[in-house]
Amino acid sequence: MMKKVRIGLLGAGRIGKLHGENLAHAVPSAELYAVADPFMNDATREWAASMGIEKCYDDPEKIFSDPSIEAVFICSSTNTHAEFIMRAAKSGKHIFCEKPIDTDLNKIREALAAVEEAGVKLQVGFVRRFDHNHKMVRDTVASGKLGAPHIVKVTSRDPDHQSMDYIKVSGGIFMDMTIHDFDMVRYLAGSEVTEVTAYGAALSGAGYDQYDDVDTAIIMMKFENGALGVIDNSRAAHYGYDQRTEVHCDKGCVQVSNDLNDMSMISTAEGVEIAKPTWFFLERYNNAFISEAKEFTEAVLNDTETPVTGIDGIQPVKIALAAAKSLKEGRPVKISEVE
Amino acid sequence: MMKKVRIGLLGAGRIGKLHGENLAHAVPSAELYAVADPFMNDATREWAASMGIEKCYDDPEKIFSDPSIEAVFICSSTNTHAEFIMRAAKSGKHIFCEKPIDTDLNKIREALAAVEEAGVKLQVGFVRRFDHNHKMVRDTVASGKLGAPHIVKVTSRDPDHQSMDYIKVSGGIFMDMTIHDFDMVRYLAGSEVTEVTAYGAALSGAGYDQYDDVDTAIIMMKFENGALGVIDNSRAAHYGYDQRTEVHCDKGCVQVSNDLNDMSMISTAEGVEIAKPTWFFLERYNNAFISEAKEFTEAVLNDTETPVTGIDGIQPVKIALAAAKSLKEGRPVKISEVE
Amino acid sequence: MMKKVRIGLLGAGRIGKLHGENLAHAVPSAELYAVADPFMNDATREWAASMGIEKCYDDPEKIFSDPSIEAVFICSSTNTHAEFIMRAAKSGKHIFCEKPIDTDLNKIREALAAVEEAGVKLQVGFVRRFDHNHKMVRDTVASGKLGAPHIVKVTSRDPDHQSMDYIKVSGGIFMDMTIHDFDMVRYLAGSEVTEVTAYGAALSGAGYDQYDDVDTAIIMMKFENGALGVIDNSRAAHYGYDQRTEVHCDKGCVQVSNDLNDMSMISTAEGVEIAKPTWFFLERYNNAFISEAKEFTEAVLNDTETPVTGIDGIQPVKIALAAAKSLKEGRPVKISEVE
Amino acid sequence: MMKKVRIGLLGAGRIGKLHGENLAHAVPSAELYAVADPFMNDATREWAASMGIEKCYDDPEKIFSDPSIEAVFICSSTNTHAEFIMRAAKSGKHIFCEKPIDTDLNKIREALAAVEEAGVKLQVGFVRRFDHNHKMVRDTVASGKLGAPHIVKVTSRDPDHQSMDYIKVSGGIFMDMTIHDFDMVRYLAGSEVTEVTAYGAALSGAGYDQYDDVDTAIIMMKFENGALGVIDNSRAAHYGYDQRTEVHCDKGCVQVSNDLNDMSMISTAEGVEIAKPTWFFLERYNNAFISEAKEFTEAVLNDTETPVTGIDGIQPVKIALAAAKSLKEGRPVKISEVE
Known part of the structure; x- marks a missing residue:
């Protein structure tokens, strides 16, 4: 049995x-x-x-x-x-x-x-690491076949605004939403972030500025291994959950586009329509949630290391704190400043 | 409860x-x-x-x-x-x-x-009708927004050869493999097939001709509603399970390409590589199997008609018999000839 | 000079x-x-x-x-x-x-x-052979790296109806429009067509039947080298010039989709729109017309064989005659029957 | 005449x-x-x-x-x-x-x-504005149908290293290469850049650091209209000329991928290969060079304004100077600081 x-x-x-x-x-x-x-x-x-x-x-x-x-x-x-x-x-x-x-x-x-x-054993629920797309990017980089990573890019946009009641207590975009992307860039680059510069703005008119928060952000970063990175965020893509990653390396580039609802194309005199990206994390990361639970129980059964450990639980929080400080103070902030 | x-x-x-x-x-x-x-x-x-x-x-x-x-x-x-x-x-x-x-x-x-x-109630297991891609084609045609169907196309290629022990008792390519496609064209066209002409050949060298069978086939058909159709089959695509459908209608075309293992693209001086299609039916029609079982139990619970009924159980068999007769006799065969 | x-x-x-x-x-x-x-x-x-x-x-x-x-x-x-x-x-x-x-x-x-x-020297103006897409298919097949061709597929749809004044004197769809595709399948397969079966219908309501012509056709064919082929035609795609080719070979498949007006994607809550195919042959085969003229003048200057010779001028006409006969008589027709 | x-x-x-x-x-x-x-x-x-x-x-x-x-x-x-x-x-x-x-x-x-x-009349040769892809992005944004621009993204990577003799006298990556992208972001956003922060590194080992230059850069920017932007650059993509643009707006996103050498896909057991992007600017912007010359001569003939005027000749230079200053001083630099 x-x-x-x-x-x-x-x-x-x-x-x-x-x-x-x-x-x-x-x-x-x-x-x-x-x-x-x-x-x-x-x-x-x-x-x-x-x-x-x-x-x-x-x-x-x-x-x-x-x-x-x-x-x-x-x-x-x-x-x-x-x-x-x-x-x-x-x-x-x-x-x-x-x-x-x-x-x-x-x-x-x-x-x-x-x-x-x-x-x-401890495993932290950074579920996106188990997505077939992002994993493909990371595995390709980690294989070394493209050489060292130079540019790490993450586009991460939620499908639509959360309620302002939620935003009020969310801890701000970097801690609430971008934290997943901060984990992702570490995962893709295979290296720690050392510095960030964050730009952000409340552009949607949905009221983020009331809570000193933003709905749109771009964050640049430096990694220990020399690579540079950038994340762009929006609270409201409207067309679905936009979750694309890309790493340009010494010998070429690996990138992934979004999972789509289907692989259809409808062509008429009016135009050509393809399917929208899956709507949100339940649709997009459905299989990834299963994989992370499987890998956790297998790590327990086989007494091996979990795939997302304690260090992965603390580093993204540091980057989020540094990004918030950068946005507030209008300057690059080193991770060492917030540790 | x-x-x-x-x-x-x-x-x-x-x-x-x-x-x-x-x-x-x-x-x-x-x-x-x-x-x-x-x-x-x-x-x-x-x-x-x-x-x-x-x-x-x-x-x-x-x-x-x-x-x-x-x-x-x-x-x-x-x-x-x-x-x-x-x-x-x-x-x-x-x-x-x-x-x-x-x-x-x-x-x-x-x-x-x-x-x-x-x-x-009876439901026959034509699982492909529950695939998100083929369903999108059918629903678009059935909605009428593209007008009447003119050309119905199905590409259906298995990833690799079955064993010759299996082929020997399979009933031939039309009854064993194309039968799914015969159901699919009826589903997409929303109309019954009235005549088929089949071309076939054993081109792979794997030995299908020993059993009077073929590994490659193209079948043309006419539908009651006037549309024309074509299916192309191969027993061995090698790159995965190739399952594409397309209907060209009076006002435009709806088509679907294959589900892929992921949405990656790797670009180097050597070339640009994207992911392969999913390997076979377990991968490709995983969710479709769940959907067909759900719809069956719901039809039972709600006392509604099942989505694939008795007529759907007999028509594809007739078309397969007609296709085999056409290949053997080298002429178009009407479905009425085999009924 | x-x-x-x-x-x-x-x-x-x-x-x-x-x-x-x-x-x-x-x-x-x-x-x-x-x-x-x-x-x-x-x-x-x-x-x-x-x-x-x-x-x-x-x-x-x-x-x-x-x-x-x-x-x-x-x-x-x-x-x-x-x-x-x-x-x-x-x-x-x-x-x-x-x-x-x-x-x-x-x-x-x-x-x-x-x-x-x-x-x-004689060169016949089958311009599509000089298109970067179709040439890629042919060169891949001719290189032999995919093994012998098994299935040759051509989708060829004009963007919109010609005037009925034109249709009246056009010689019929096979001689006027499909003749390009008959040349294309020979070019892609690297082999001569030996038999065709044609299905056709006037489905658009534009009046082709008045002139004993059709607006929709599917033609199956056999090649000397054993491969099978199929062409599907429509006089009115509406979304542009649909010119796709595909050859499935012993080890895999090469296919080309249409050139598009641009590589854009517009994503909103309403849907995702990409660009339409180029409108007609002037847009799609612009560079191919230049290439065929260059290759002709270079063949003259260097006294080498032209890339499209006399045999290429007569074979597609034979196939068109056989296809018309097949459609009329409702049976497969060998090319040898019309020679 | x-x-x-x-x-x-x-x-x-x-x-x-x-x-x-x-x-x-x-x-x-x-x-x-x-x-x-x-x-x-x-x-x-x-x-x-x-x-x-x-x-x-x-x-x-x-x-x-x-x-x-x-x-x-x-x-x-x-x-x-x-x-x-x-x-x-x-x-x-x-x-x-x-x-x-x-x-x-x-x-x-x-x-x-x-x-x-x-x-x-004066027209400055920012040829990329005449590319069908980038023009599609700009026209979509300018039409207003997606609402105000929030995020402007440009990926711009040359296919391979220039000689170090060239780099030595090039004026640095921002003035030599990114200047096109600085023009592009103004064109796409329909607004002036007010501040930039630049990260850069010499990661390729090709020797850019000898000349105090970088081969990899990411530049964030703010626009007068509130939008945020980001450019990522590499001197050596290796797979071709990578020229992608994207604008995420209030109601959705418009983006363009690269023109490819052809629209082919080759699928085998080994993988699926598509065509590479066009190699460099001569291939990619061939038609754009013709369009800019046409528009210039037409502006002269019709006495209308040229499509790229004096302001477009000076603004990108200011941004390049600000980016260089930002990289050197490790801080955000306002355009007003270098004017």
């Missing part, structure tokens, strides 16, 4: 349910055993039953204290991540934690120290 | 397991309850357990005689399809049957008559 | 002027010296002056009898082609002749015999 | 000959009458004869002093541009001048003042 990792799920909101369904149906090496959510109710219990989950709690402690549970998926609100990591680590459980661990570097460091001390 | 359709699976070979996994994990409206396979063994029992299937039989009769089972998936060998359809119909069970129902028109007619008499 | 070929142009209609402008401006090895047109007038004389043409005649004999003229471009009406070829051959002039030489095989044979006897 | 502009060509090097050939053959409204080059020799005289040019001089004064000449094309070395503009202006001749006018802002201002005073 196949060995499985018994998992407790912390948080049964949108992202918790997404992970729960993948663990239940698409990750053969996982046994999703328990779920804890402070707002546990009948609907969640019914959902849990349909997923074959045996235990439903409102107190996460029930999961930490169950010795049969080997690993947790932390999908609760961001402000609980660091604390839950520490409690899981102390209980000797392996940890998958949604991004970001925290927006405070000291809290992240404390959480990572607990993980280190306990000797448990 | 959501209403579910209790299903018995007949046949646990490759295609049976594929449907079983989809029913267990990806079709919320299905309850996969029992499986019967003449070669039932421990491995299949273990697989069934992991899918949450309660009953494992070697005798299909156990499924037909269980009044709690509302529907069956017939995934057994082709020569059992017609008989199983009749037994299921007599037991009052709704039927999903893999293609083809049979290669003998009279047996198909007998099976369809039993379905008719019992008033049960 | 560079050696040039002194050329006389026969016919100053649309296609004559097109060749004249290319010879004057874009073919350094040509000296366009004289033009003859039965409807010579002031406008044509002014055009000729602007092209640097020294002599304007209404009598073509003035060109045939001028010993300083080494080559002629026959761009007059089709019914004069065979006769002009014979007169040019007798005058010892090399000949570029627009397609078709004639629609009567005996007249073509007579003209080719005169060319043969005089030992002059 | 069509009215023509009589033109004198100053400089018969590579770019001078290119303009000369276009004026002689592809611009019906131009009469290329004279050429002056300090290194006038037999080869140039023979070239001039073949272009139908009547007068060949080594002294440009012969052109300025000929009252029959209405316009000049200044294609001489950059250090002569400002002086020749002034001499042409004083002679009352309209001026097409290759870019850049000069690298010294005061010299440019002096030249523009002379043009202004003389009331002659």
Whole structure:
């Protein structure tokens, strides 16, 4: 009989349910055993039953204290991540934690120290690393066949505005949205960012400036290995989720365009229409969410390193802090200034 | 609690397991309850357990005689399809049957008559109708916005040769492989084929001519609505599963190219490389298999017509018979000649 | 000083002027010296002056009898082609002749015999062979790197209907339009067509059936080398000039899509729009017309074989005759039946 | 008879000959009458004869002093541009001048003042504005149908390294190469650049650092209208001339990819290959060179404004100076700092 990792799920909101369904149906090496959510109710219990989950709690402690549970998926609100990591680590459980661990570097460091001390595995939920497109770019760069990377480019645009209620508490575009891109450029370049310069503006009229935030940004960066990089962001592409990456290297260039809804082309006297990009992250990164959960459970089963570790949990936060400082102060900011 | 359709699976070979996994994990409206396979063994029992299937039989009769089972998936060998359809119909069970129902028109007619008499639902497994690409072509044509269809084109090439042991008993390229395309042209044109002319040749040197078969074919056809059509087939594309469709209409053209492994482009002094098409039907029609199972269970639950009915089970077989006759006799053959 | 070929142009209609402008401006090895047109007038004389043409005649004999003229471009009406070829051959002039030489095989044979006897060079104006796209397909097949050709496909659709006045005297779709495609399949396959089966229909409602003609056709064919082929034609694509070719070979496939007006993509909430194909042959084959004229003059200067010879002038006419016979009689027709 | 502009060509090097050939053959409204080059020799005289040019001089004064000449094309070395503009202006001749006018802002201002005073027309050779792709981006933005521009992106990579002898005297990447992109972003955004931040590095190992120059650069910018922009440059793409532009606007995005050598796709077991981008500016901007010459002569004939005026001659130089200063000083630089 196949060995499985018994998992407790912390948080049964949108992202918790997404992970729960993948663990239940698409990750053969996982046994999703328990779920804890402070707002546990009948609907969640019914959902849990349909997923074959045996235990439903409102107190996460029930999961930490169950010795049969080997690993947790932390999908609760961001402000609980660091604390839950520490409690899981102390209980000797392996940890998958949604991004970001925290927006405070000291809290992240404390959480990572607990993980280190306990000797448990940690994987941070930078799901885009598991997308077939971005992975192709990274693997091509990492193979060395194109030589050293020179220019790393990421276009990352959300399909449409979030509500201003969300924006108000989002932590700003760099911490909320670009953080994925900061992880991506590190992943693609295979090197750490050393400096950023950020330009940003509220151009859409949707009201980001009320909260001292921007809807449009371009961020340049330098990498330790000498490469240069640039990210361009928009909160509202309107045509779908625009997620393109490109690395120009010493001997050539690898780039990926968006996954499309289909591969159609309709040609008439009026024009030629092709399909739009997939709408948002649920559509685009559907398979990537499954892959990251599989790779986590396999790392646990085989006692190998997780593909996204503690360092990946803290570096993007530093870059986001530096980008925010650069935008505010109108100057290049070195990562060392915010550490 | 959501209403579910209790299903018995007949046949646990490759295609049976594929449907079983989809029913267990990806079709919320299905309850996969029992499986019967003449070669039932421990491995299949273990697989069934992991899918949450309660009953494992070697005798299909156990499924037909269980009044709690509302529907069956017939995934057994082709020569059992017609008989199983009749037994299921007599037991009052709704039927999903893999293609083809049979290669003998009279047996198909007998099976369809039993379905008719019992008033049960029947869906035939022409999975490509549920592919996002082909569906886009069909929906565009059916919408009427391009006007009447004039030219219907299907390119359908398998990635590589089957073994000659398989070819020997396959029934020939038209019944084994092109039958999917014969269904596809009817689906795209929204009209019945009235005549075909087939050209074929064994060009690969793989030995198809030993069995009076061909590896390469082009088939032209006429439709009742006046449109013309053409299918081109190869047993060995080598670069993947080449599945393109196109309909040129009175006001323009809709066409789809292949799904690719990713959306990458690698550019160097040596050339520019993009990703290959997905390898074969498991990769290309993965989501389509889930969709067809979902639509079947929903048709059962909602008592609506299934999306692929009895007529769709018999017409492609007629076209395949006519195509074989055309190739043999070197002349156009009307469908009415083989009915 | 560079050696040039002194050329006389026969016919100053649309296609004559097109060749004249290319010879004057874009073919350094040509000296366009004289033009003859039965409807010579002031406008044509002014055009000729602007092209640097020294002599304007209404009598073509003035060109045939001028010993300083080494080559002629026959761009007059089709019914004069065979006769002009014979007169040019007798005058010892090399000949570029627009397609078709004639629609009567005996007249073509007579003209080719005169060319043969005089030992002059003949090039027939199958301009598509000089298109960068189709040439890429042919060169890839001819290189042998994909192995033997199995399936040869040509999609050829004009952008919009010709006037019914034109259709009435056009000689029918196969002789007027598909003849280019019949040349193309021979060029791509590197082999002669041995049999065709043609399906055709008047579906547009534009009135082709009044003249016993069709606006939509599909033609299947067999080649001497065993390959199979198919052409699909429409008189009215509406979205532009649809000129795609594809050859599937033993080891893979080479295909070309259309040249587009530009490489743009406009993405909005409404959809994603790309550019249309170029509108018609003037736009699509602009550079190909220049290349064919260059290659002709270079063949004359270097005394090498022209790239499109007499055999290429007669074979497509045979295929067109066979296709018309097939459509009329509803059966496959061997080329040997019409020779 | 069509009215023509009589033109004198100053400089018969590579770019001078290119303009000369276009004026002689592809611009019906131009009469290329004279050429002056300090290194006038037999080869140039023979070239001039073949272009139908009547007068060949080594002294440009012969052109300025000929009252029959209405316009000049200044294609001489950059250090002569400002002086020749002034001499042409004083002679009352309209001026097409290759870019850049000069690298010294005061010299440019002096030249523009002379043009202004003389009331002659000036067009600066920013040829990319006439490319079908970039023009499509600009026209789409300018139409307003996508709303205000938010993000302006230019990728501009040369196919391969220039010789270090050239680099030594090139004036640096921003003045030599990026200057075209600085013009392009103004053209696309329809707004002036107000600030730039430049990152650059010598990563290729080809030796740019010896001359205090870089081979790789990313430049961010702000525009008066609030938009943000970014350019990425490489001296050596290796796969061809990479010239892509994109503008993300309030309602969507318009982008263009590269013109390719052809529209082919070759698919085998080894992979799928498409054509490379055209190699360099002669291939890519061939038609754009013709269009800019046509538009210039038409502006002269019709007494309308030229499409690229004096302001377009000075602004990109300012941006290049600001970018160089930014790279040197490691900070954002406002355009007003270098004016």
